[in-house]
Amino acid sequence: MFVRLGTWCHDRRKLVLLLWIVVLVAGNGVAGAVGESYRQDFTLKGFESTDGFELLEDEFPGGPTSPQFGTIVFQAEPGVNDPAVRDRMEALFDRVRQMEHVILVESPYDPGGERQISTEGDAPGTIAVANVYLPEDVDFADASGVADEIKELLPIDGVRVELGGYLFAEFEEPSSELFGLAFAVLILIVAFGSVLAMGLPVGVALFGIGIGSAIVILASHVMQVPDFAPFLGIMIGLGVGIDYALLIVTRYREQLHHGHDTRASIGIAIDTAGRSVVFAGATVVISLLGMLLMGVGFVGGLGITAAATVAVTVAASITLLPALLGFAGGRVELTRWRGLVAAGFVAVALVGLGLEVAPLAGIGLALAVVTIAVGFFLPALKREVRHRPPKPRRETIAYRWSRLIQHRPWPFAIGASVLLLVLAIPVLQLRLGFQDESNFSDDTDTKQAYDLQVEGFGKGFNGQLMLVGAIPEGVSIDELASVTEEIAADPKVARVDGPSPNDPDDPTAVLWNVVPVDGPQDESTTSLVRRLRNDTLPPLEQRLGTEVFVTGYVAGNVDFSELLGDRLPIFFTAVLALSFLLLMVVFRSLLVPLKAVIMNLLSIGAAYGVMVALFQWGWLSDLTNVQPGPVEAWAPMMLFAVVFGLSMDYEVFLLSRVQEEWHRTRDSRTSVADGLAATAKVITAAAAIMVVVFGSFLLESDRVLKMMGTGLATAIFLDATIVRMLLVPATMELLGDRNWWLPRWLDRVLPRINVEGHADPIVDDEPEPQPELVGAD
DSSP: OHHHHHHHHHHTHHHHHHHHHHHHHHHHHHHHHHOOOOOOOOOOTTSHHHHHHHHHHHHSTTSSOOSOEEEEEEEOTTOTTSHHHHHHHHHHHHHHHTSTTOOEEEOTTSTTGGGGBOOSSSSTTSEEEEEEEOOTTOOHHHHHHHHHHHHHTOOBTTBEEEEESGGGOOOOOOOHHHHHHHHHHHHHHHHHSOHHHHHHHHHHHHHHHHHHHHHHHHHTTTSOOOTTHHHHHHHHHHHHHHHHHHHHHHHHHHHHHTTOOHHHHHHHHHHHHHHHHHHHHHHHHHHHHGGGGGOOHHHHHHHHHHHHHHHHHHHIIIIIHHHHHHHHGGGGGOOBHHHHHHHHHHHHHHHHHHTTOHHHHHHHHHHHHHHHHHHTTOHHHHSBOOOOOOOOGGGSHHHHHHHHHHHSHHHHHHHHHHHHHHHHGGGGGOOEEOOOGGGSOTTSHHHHHHHHHHHHHOGGGGGOEEEEEEOOTTOOTGGGHHHHHHHHTSTTEEEEEEEEESOSSSOOEEEEEEEESSOTTSHHHHHHHHHIIIIIHHHHHHHHTSOEEEESHHHHHHHHHHHHHHHHHHHHHHHHHHHHHHHHHHHTOSHHHHHHHHHHHHHHHHHHHHHIIIIISOTTHHHHTOOOOOEETTHHHHHHHHHHHHHHHHHHHHHHHHHHHHHHHOOHHHHHHHHHHHHHHHHHHHHHHHHHHHHGGGGSSOHHHHHHHHHHHHHHHHIIIIIIIIIHHHHHHHHGGGGGOOOHHHHHHSOOOOSSOOSSOOOOSOOOOOOOOOOOO
């Protein structure tokens, strides 16, 4: 089937390319027309924070019932109650109340709004906050529109105004993928020695992420998709797209070297490397879809859209790439100096775009065009680039390295394992949570609004808790004052406002606002939420005959983080079990898949450790520009799903060649060294591209993208170096022929899956005549 698919795409390459272009243009046209509807709902059915919000919605109509809100923070030297300042700000709030999507503005000038005027700092009464509530299902595009409308009403004479809150936060469009693309161009040129061979994987990746991005936008209208999903899709799509195409192009070139024509080489490449790509891609897709097990709307949406991007990239690799190879033919083997130099200038242009330096981008692009034009007439640039003939396999550095490791397997196996375990030590202090305004750069309005609130109200004001309860029959408001006293007695509570009844004449519910001593991300604030729920409130609830819910944004984050933390073992177990079974079926072995699962756990654990050290502990924060805080609650499972699928790709590619040599020679020692030598170059190039593409996101300002990029780059780097170059040859040497042991009864039961195809598949149709090889750019 794979042979026929490859040759069919080759024979009808114009049609295949046209279909992909139509899908790309039409998909993005429709997506652009309907626009995005990104949203993420942190409310969870059956949790206390959700029950509290529902009670607020029922008993406080027109009150702060939505967890979606932004803030207008303002400062005035004469004081916020100065008549001139008050008139200007009340006029602003009246304008905001009339804006679309705004359901409530809590002004410090409203009755009972005194608590929103500062009481701390060098000049009390000079800072105040107004809360702007939007509907619970509002998307970020509408929220950004509200923020833009407010900014159009600024500045205000004599008043410093900053927009704060996560809903009004500023997000810069990521551009670091252009850095990754620039370095991918250079790495591919070094790996292939051919500009045309470099361009094919890049082109396939761009088609994949182009269509994948359209799918993400369209999916946001039918499911919860967070606003950062497109950027993660670009990150993953660019990495896997280049990776998968690299494997196929490498196999295609090998077949050309063996004397096959273009058509037969494409058929063989798709039947061998193409199978591996489909297998690896399916594993990534299944791992990402495993995020549906978490039972959380936007987490499932994130997994589905990322899986769709990977699936499109796989489809492009096994259909669009054969068509492009058909156009390239044998010219993929050759390049001229003009093409090589022009490609370097294109990389410079991409760096300029990434840095948003238009002159650098323009100069790089102009020089690339000039190089191509002049190269047709300048003999020095018209010459072909000569390459050294490849060394015999057993004279390569990879072969010699493998033999070195195999000569002393125990020290290398123990040393590599200890290194990964040491890197994983910080995981023992992993704390899940969510970023807030304190994690933004100091030069953003969001962070400046946050700092103003800290200056005027203390750190805990940004992480207030809301306590709400129904008033039982026969209980007066005065009797509920005991709740206030008990809460205020907690050393981690700075202030308690309330109880505030929903109706002064006929109250049925009351609300307390609790200001913690510490910030919303501090572990002490999380402990306060748990202490109120488990220790402080239960005796009071029993005495009063009512339930008091601890709710609000911070309490919702605590519930959300605990839910994901509790379900992570289920997700990990499902992915690990699936990976073990798939590898056991593919390699007909018990120890090989067990060893692979353990090694992948070590590399991912080490990546988690690096994430905790950099993002939770704040190590190297001067270099990374990262404010310390908890690890995003969804990041470990997303990282696990992606890395486990990608490492499966390297595992299959390497071990299938080792197994092939073992079947041929029955020599477990030389088969490992030969397999490593045969795959080292392509694995190294693929991993280097992944590391650069993912690592470039550390240059972004957004903490979430920094975190995912760092985690993915670290895991891939460790997997391709420590695991593949040290642990695999060392452990396979120690196990010897036992690597391939499988009980006979199990061998009879297991289905047979061939992910490597055949070296010389039979091509039914007669190959078309091939043109003579000519130089290419």
